Every structure is written in C-alpha cells, then in structure tokens.
Amino acid sequence: MEKNVIIRLENVTKSFEDQVVLKNLTLDVEKNEFLTLLGPSGCGKTTTLRLIGGFEKPDEGIIWHQGKDISNVPPYKRNINTVFQKYALFPHLNVFENIAFGLKIKKMSKSLIKEKVEKALKQVNLDGYGNRSIEQLSGGQQQRVAIARAIVNEPEILLLDEPLGALDLKLRQEMQYELKTLQKELGITFVYVTHDQEEALTMSDTVVVMNNGVIQQKGTPEDIYNEPVNAFVADFIGESNIIDGIMRQDGVIEILGRVYECVDKGFGTNEKVDVVVRPEDIKLLEPSENKLNGQVTSCIFKGVHYETCVVTEGFEWVIHNTKNFKPGEQVSINVDPFDIHIMKKMVEEAGT
Amino acid sequence: MNRKWLATPYLIWMVIFIVVPLLMILYNAFTVKDINGTVFTFDHMMKAFSGKYMTALGKSFLYALICTVICLILAYPLALILVKYSKGGAAMLFIFILPMWMNFLLRTYAWLSLLETNNGLINTILRALHLPVLDIIGTPSAIVLGMIYNFLPFMVLPIYNALAKIDKSVMEAAYDLGANDFKRLLKVTVPLSMPGVMSGITMVFMPAVTTFVIPNLLGSGKVNLIGNIIEQQFLMTYDWGFGAALSLVLMIIILISMAVIRRSDEEMEGGAGIW
Numbered sequence: 219m220e221k222n223v224i225i226r227l228e229n230v231t232k233s234f235e236d237q238v239v240l241k242n243l244t245l246d247v248e249k250n251e252f253l254t255l256l257g258p259s260g261c262g263k264t265t266t267l268r269l270i271g272g273f274e275k276p277d278e279g280i281i282w283h284q285g286k287d288i289s290n291v292p293p294y295k296r297n298i299n300t301v302f303q304k305y306a307l308f309p310h311l312n313v314f315e316n317i318a319f320g321l322k323i324k325k326m327s328k329s330l331i332k333e334k335v336e337k338a339l340k341q342v343n344l345d346g347y348g349n350r351s352i353e354q355l356s357g358g359q360q361q362r363v364a365i366a367r368a369i370v371n372e373p374e375i376l377l378l379d380e381p382l383g384a385l386d387l388k389l390r391q392e393m394q395y396e397l398k399t400l401q402k403e404l405g406i407t408f409v410y411v412t413h414d415q416e417e418a419l420t421m422s423d424t425v426v427v428m429n430n431g432v433i434q435q436k437g438t439p440e441d442i443y444n445e446p447v448n449a450f451v452a453d454f455i456g457e458s459n460i461i462d463g464i465m466r467q468d469g470v471i472e473i474l475g476r477v478y479e480c481v482d483k484g485f486g487t488n489e490k491v492d493v494v495v496r497p498e499d500i501k502l503l504e505p506s507e508n509k510l511n512g513q514v515t516s517c518i519f520k521g522v523h524y525e526t527c528v529v530t531e532g533f534e535w536v537i538h539n540t541k542n543f544k545p546g547e548q549v550s551i552n553v554d555p556f557d558i559h560i561m562k563k564m565v566e567e568a569g570t
Numbered sequence: 571m572n573r574k575w576l577a578t579p580y581l582i583w584m585v586i587f588i589v590v591p592l593l594m595i596l597y598n599a600f601t602v603k604d605i606n607g608t609v610f611t612f613d614h615m616m617k618a619f620s621g622k623y624m625t626a627l628g629k630s631f632l633y634a635l636i637c638t639v640i641c642l643i644l645a646y647p648l649a650l651i652l653v654k655y656s657k658g659g660a661a662m663l664f665i666f667i668l669p670m671w672m673n674f675l676l677r678t679y680a681w682l683s684l685l686e687t688n689n690g691l692i693n694t695i696l697r698a699l700h701l702p703v704l705d706i707i708g709t710p711s712a713i714v715l716g717m718i719y720n721f722l723p724f725m726v727l728p729i730y731n732a733l734a735k736i737d738k739s740v741m742e743a744a745y746d747l748g749a750n751d752f753k754r755l756l757k758v759t760v761p762l763s764m765p766g767v768m769s770g771i772t773m774v775f776m777p778a779v780t781t782f783v784i785p786n787l788l789g790s791g792k793v794n795l796i797g798n799i800i801e802q803q804f805l806m807t808y809d810w811g812f813g814a815a816l817s818l819v820l821m822i823i824i825l826i827s828m829a830v831i832r833r834s835d836e837e838m839e840g841g842a843g844i845w
Contacts, residue, residue, distance in 0.1 A: 273742055293745040300746045306739035310761045319757070320747035371747065 223282075224249045224375060224407050225270055230279035232265055239265045240431045242279070247375070247409060252401050254410045254418040257428035258454070263411045264303075264379055266428070270409060271300045271377050299368035300377040304384070305360045307352045313339075313363050314348035320371040338370040341400065358389045369400070375407045382417065394420050415455050419443060427451050448561050449492040456496065459535050463493035463560065471560060474531050476510055478553075482560035492561045497538040499557035502526065502549040509550035514543045598814035614815035623799060623816065627823070630796040633710060634778035637717040638725075641774050642767065644718075645725035649766075650759075652726075653733040663730060667723050674720060678787050681716055682707070685788070708790035716784040721777060725770040732766025733759070768835055772828060779824060796820055 225247040232240040240262045247253050247270075255263035268274045269281060272293035281289045288296060299320070307316050317338055321331045339345055342362035352360065361381060368376055378397075382390045398421045401408045412418055418425050419439040427434045427442060427450075435447045446452035449460045464472045465485040471478050473493055485491060505511040512530030523538040528549060535551060543549065602611040617623070648666075652659035669677060684691050687705045696703055706712045736759065744754040782797030791798075796816065803813030 271746065273745070292750075293742070294748045294750050298746075300743070302739045302743060304737075304739060306737060306743040308740060308743070308758060308762075310764075319744070319749075323748040323753055323757075367743075367747070 222248045224284055225409075226282040227266070227269065227276075228280045228282065230266075230269060230276045230281065232262075232269065232274060232277050238431060240269075240276075243431065243433060245426065245433060245436070247407060248424070250405055250407055251423040252398065252408045252410065252421055253424045253426065254412060254422040255426050255428060256412060256415060256418040256454070257434075258413055261428040262431040263413075263428050265431075267300075267377050267379055267409060267411045270375070271298055272296050297373055298375045298377060299371050299373040300379065301361075301364050301368050301381045303379045303381070305364040307360060307363055307367070309352055311352070312348070313344070313350050313352065313355070316352065316363055317348075317367045317370050319367065324371075334370050335366075338366040341369065341403070342366045343396075357384050358393070361385065361393065365397075365400070369404060369406075373406065375409060376401075376404075378408060378410045380412055381410075382412075382414075390417070397421060419455070427454060429454075446494065446559065446561070449494060449563075452492075452494040452559065452561065457536060457538075459495045459497065459500075461493045461495070461533055463491050465489045465491050465560065469555075471558060474510065474533060478558060479555045480558040480560060481556045482558075485560065485562070490563055492563055494559040494561060495535075495553055495557060497525070497536045498523075499553055500535060500537045500539075501552040502528065502537060502539060502541070502543065503552050505548045505550045509552065511548060511550045514545050514547045514549060516545055517543045595814045595817055598810050599818045600815075602811055611811075614811045615819070617812055618815045618819045623796070626794050626799050627796045627820065629710075629793070630779050630820075631823075631827075633714050633717065633795065634775050636714050637721060637778045638771055638775045640714075640718050641722050641725040642771065645722060645729055645770065646767070649726055649729040649733050649763075650755075652730055656734075663726075666726060670723050675783060677720060678716055678784055681712075681719065682787050685712060685715075707788060708792045710789075710793055712788040713785050713793060713795075716788040717778045717781065720784065721774040724773040724777075728766040728769040728773065729763060730766070732763040736762045764835060768832065771831065775828075776824060780820065 223246045225245075227243055227245045230240055230243045231238065243262070243266065245266070255266055257263050265274060269276055272288070272291060272295075276289055279289075280287050283296070283298075293300075308319065311319065314335055317335045318331050321334060326334075335348065336345075339348060342365050344359060344362050344366065347355070347359070347363075352363070355363065361384075364381070381397075382393050385393065394417060397408070397410075401421075410418075410421065419442075422439055424436060425439055425442045426436045429450050435442055435451045437445075442451065443455050446455060446458075449458075452458045453460060461473055465482075465488065466472050466477060467487055468483040468485075469480055471480045471482075471491070471493060503509075510530050512528040512535070515527045515529050515534070517524050517526045519542070520538075523540055524542055526537045526539060526543050528535045528537060528551065530551060537551075599614050600610055600612070601608050602613060652663050655662075683689075685693075685704065685707050687693060687703065687707060693703050693705075706715070740758065740762070741754065744758045749757060780797045782795065782801045785791070785793050785795045785798055789795075800813050800816045800820070803809045803816065
C-alpha cells in the first residue's frame with residue numbers, strides 16, 4: 219500500500235434491510251487531504267463516513283487504516299473523531315466538559331486537560347465560553363464546540379457529516395473558510411460529507427461525487443467542474459445544459475440536427491452521447507442563417523448575471539450572460555468547440 | 571389572546587379537592603371538641619411525635635427505602651434492555667405494565683395465596699421439591715415483596731421514557747470520543763436518564779411509605795406501619811384529630827425528604843435534572 223493512503227475502503231458493500239446503499243465501493247483517502255464526499259441525499263455518502271468512523275460495519279469488503287484492517291474495530295478504539303450533523307453535544311455538560319470528555323476518558327491530568335481544552339476553544343474562536351451551558355449557545359457556536367470536542371483529541375482523521383447544514387448562508391460561508399484554515403493548521407485528514415456543491419468546491423483538495431452508492435468521479439475541484447466524466451456529475455456540479463447528441467466522428471458532433479466542431483475524441487462512430495454545455499459558456503448573438511437560432515423566453519436578473527432561457531427546436535437552453543434580453547427576441551446560440559463537453563450516455567443501473 | 575380562563579375548571583377542582591381537604595386536615599390536627607366547643611390544641615401533634623408512632627414512621631420509611639432501592643436496581647437494567655431492543659421492547663414493556671390494569675387489591679390478594687404457608691402455590695412447589703418451606707406471610711419481607719411487585723412498573727416507565735428520549739447521535743458521540751460501553755453508561759446514559767430515575771423514585775417511594783393495604787394483607791396486620799395507624803384512627807378509633815396530625819407529620823417529612831433528594835440530584839448533575 220502506498221505511504222500516503224491513510225484510509226482505504228476496498229470493495230465495500232453495505233445494505234440496510236435489502237436496500238443496497240454502497241455497491242462495491244473502493245476509495246483511497248490520502249494523508250492530510252481535505253476530501254469531500256458529495257452527492258444527493260441517499261447516495262451513500264453518510265454511510266461511507268459512518269463506515270470510516272466505525273458506526274457501521276461493511277457487509278463485504280475491507281476498511282484499511284494505514285495497512286491495518288479496522289473493519290470490525292469499534293469507534294472508541296479508532297483514532298478518528300466525528301463532527302455530527304446535529305452536533306450531538308452532551309446536554310448535561312457545559313462547553314468545557316463537552317470538549318474535555320474524550321480527554322477525561324483517556325485519564326489525562328487535570329492541568330493538561332485544561333490547557334488542551336483552552337487551546338481548542340481558541341482554535342474555534344470560542345475563547346472564554348467554557349462555562350456556558352450548551353443551551354445558551356447559538357447554532358454556529360454549538361457547531362464550533364462540536365468541532366473543538368473532536369479536534370481536542372488530536373485525531374488522525376476528522377470526519378464531518380454535513381456540519382454546516384443547519385447554519386444560515388452567511389455563517390456557512392464563514393465556517394467554510396474557517397474549516398479550511400483549521401485543516402491546514404492541524405495538518406490532519408478531513409473527510410467531509412455534503413450535498414452542497416459550492417461547499418465541496420470551496421474547501422476540498424479532492425472531491426468524490428457519489429450517486430446511488432457508486433463513486434461517479436474523484437478529482438480536484440477544478441477537474442470535477444471542468445471535466446465532469448458524465449452528465450450526472452455535470453448536472454450536479456453547477457448548472458448545465460445537457461442535450462442528446464450523436465458523435466459523427468472524432469471532433470464532429472451532431473446536436474439538434476446540426477453538425478458542430480468539438481475537441482472530444484475516442485467515441486464510436488454515430489455513438490449516442492450526452493452533450494454538456496455550461497450556461498456561462500454560451501454567447502448569444504444576432505440570429506443568422508447557419509447557426510442554431512431560437513427565441514428568448516425569459517430573462518431573470520440574478521445579481522452577477524442574467525439568467526436567460528432560449529428555446530431552439532424544442533430544447534430549452536439556460537444561459538448566463540450580462541445583457542438583458544427581452545422575451546420574444548430572436549437570438550443565435552454560439553459555443554466555442556472546447557466548451558462542448560461530450561460524455562458517454564449513463565447506463566441506468568437496474569435496481570438490485 | 572388571554573387564555574387564562576381555560577385554567578378555571580382546574581383551579582376550581584384544585585381548590586375543592588386539594589386545598590379544602592388540606593385545610594380540613596390542618597383544622598382537625600390542631601383542634602379538639604370539649605365542653606366549651608371546639609378549641610385549639612397541640613395535644614394531637616405532641617402525641618404524634620411520641621415514641622410508638624415515630625417507630626412506626628421510621629419502619630415505614632425503612633421499608634419504603636428498601637423497596638425503592640430494589641425497584642431501582644431491578645428497573646434500570648430492565649429499562650436499558652427494553653430501550654436497546656426497540657422493536658421487541660415496546661411489546662415487552664406492554665407485558666410488563668399489563669398487570670397494572672388489574673385491581674391493586676386483587677394483585678395483593680394473589681400474592682397472599684401464592685405465599686401462603688400451607689396451601690400456597692410457591693410452598694406446594696417447594697415441598698414437592700423437598701426444599702424448605704417459605705414462611706414469610708406476616709413478616710416485613712412479605713410486605714417489602716408486595717411493595718416491590720406493586721410499584722416496580724412506576725420505576726420502569728419513567729426510566730424507560732428518559733432512556734428512549736436520549737438522542738442516538740449523542741450516544742454515538744460518546745463512542746466516538748473513546749468511551750466504551752461501560753464508560754458511556756456511566757458518563758452519558760445514567761446522567762441523561764436522571765430525570766426519569768428521580769420521577770421513578772418519587773413515584774415508588776411516596777405510595778410505598780404511605781401504603782396500608784399491603785401490610786394489612788401480606789403482613790397479616792402484625793406489622794403496623796404509619797399508613798395502618800392513620801387508617802385505624804379514621805376507621806376504628808374515630809380519632810380524626812390524631813389521624814389528621816399523623817397525616818400532617820407524614821406529609822411534611824415526605825416533602826422534606828423529596829426536597830433533599832432533588833437538591834442532591836441537582837448538585838450532582840449541575841442542574842440538569844428537569845422534572
């Protein structure tokens with residue numbers, strides 16, 4: 219096993235009452251990386267996290283932790299800590315006692331516990347909150363306590379299960395930066411679960427997009443955004459126009475009965491494919507004879523840009539641009555060849 | 571909108587059935603009828619604090635305490651098991667509280683016939699097995715046994731409810747932070763279930779300390795507890811004044827002991843006990 223892999227899930231399958239949640243999943247988590255499991259609800263991301271944390275046992279497959287099989291090791295024997303979705307703070311303990319819980323279990327000396335808890339409180343910007351009761355804290359503060367309670371144990375891996383889900387937008391964005399900074403400071407591995415693609419792209423070194431218990435794509439945020447491997451990823455990460463196309467030959471794609479130049483190669487001749495075009499990659503120009511022409515159906519101001527809908531031959535395009543078009547206006551769709559992303563058709567997996 | 575008027579029926583109920591009777595007890599305890607009419611007196615209270623009655627009171631507290639402790643020891647693990655097997659647990663809990671639907675007197679009579687020395691079911695079985703016969707009718711053991719049997723569900727239910735309410739993720743968090751099963755029980759489960767334990771203690775201790783039916787039947791009237799003496803004042807000697815005085819003393823001592831238990835719980839758990 220390579221040196222840098224800290225956690226490896228090998229061919230892991232997990233079902234709950236006949237429902238297969240993870241299908242033969244293999245995933246490497248590297249040391250000190252910020253890895254995000256991203257996907258819609260029910261895609262198996264939380265189950266993957268719980269398997270790493272030890273709260274679930276795999277039905278099949280092995281979980282390796284630095285070369286050791288930990289598939290059946292209980293959570294309290296793993297040097298891994300979790301920040302739970304709803305914080306799961308101990309209601310009968312105050313902030314200090316909550317954070318000190320793990321250290322007390324390890325029977326550390328009182329002075330050392332005090333020192334470590336105070337350091338952890340500083341790290342999450344809650345200096346001086348030790349004596350507060352949990353009920354006195356806001357959601358954001360409770361979240362920080364949950365993070366402090368986990369990191370004070372100096373785990374090798376910190377698992378975070380949608381920790382920002384309950385916070386408002388502004389606070390969520392703040393916490394995203396703080397978490398990223400904290401991860402760099404601590405120099406430990408973060409495995410983060412979210413369904414929020416923006417969160418995933420902002421914080422992660424590696425993003426793992428999951429759907430139906432299967433990993434769709436693993437890569438850097440840039441890779442995932444710019445080179446999605448299939449229409450699911452493209453659709454899930456950012457907005458996309460996904461349209462049926464036929465690959466005529468390398469570099470030639472037919473969309474809506476018209477032939478365009480593109481840069482993708484390696485598909486079969488006349489293979490049916492998904493064509494993905496990002497809304498910001500489309501330019502709207504004057505209609506002209508040999509272009510794809512259409513009619514503007516709506517144009518909504520979104521702050522940074524206008525979201526314009528254009529219907530051409532029955533397909534509705536979503537376009538982000540900076541000009542305010544009027545509904546009914548005739549325009550033409552213009553895309554540069556390298557902004558046309560061609561993807562293999564997804565094979566719909568039959569339910570097992 | 572002011573909806574305080576909705577409380578009016580309850581207020582009327584409380585005044586008629588709680589406040590007025592309490593005032594009548596107070597009145598009876600401190601008055602005596604003589605040739606001059608009704609006069610104020612301390613005689614009943616003085617008599618209530620005399621040795622014989624204090625002994626009965628002490629015995630009542632001791633038996634109630636033993637019953638409460640044993641109930642707690644039996645109920646806590648049972649409640650833990652019931653909560654752990656959440657699906658079967660509800661059915662088991664149902665079976666457990668099923669006897670509560672039967673009349674209290676009937677259940678106690680049932681124990682009488684079970685424990686009977688000559689023809690009782692238990693002793694018939696013991697005799698058939700050539701084991702020593704259990705002759706406990708009329709002893710404190712029978713009374714405490716009867717109390718435990720009758721009041722155990724009142725301990726199980728509140729503890730079960732408190733345990734069932736504990737957030738599953740809090741339990742997982744304890745695991746996550748390195749606590750094994752035993753440490754988790756000690757540091758998370760027990761403290762979080764304290765409100766249930768405290769109501770269980772209250773609900774078992776109070777009826778146990780005042781019961782007179784159980785000592786009458788299972789104690790064959792040989793053991794006089796404070797409940798029996800009060801009953802006798804009202805139903806046999808018709809000394810309502812003294813009976814009221816004894817009730818008052820018992821009530822005050824129960825209130826004080828409950829306050830002490832609650833206070834010590836709050837100190838232990840940092841005020842986490844919500845009841």
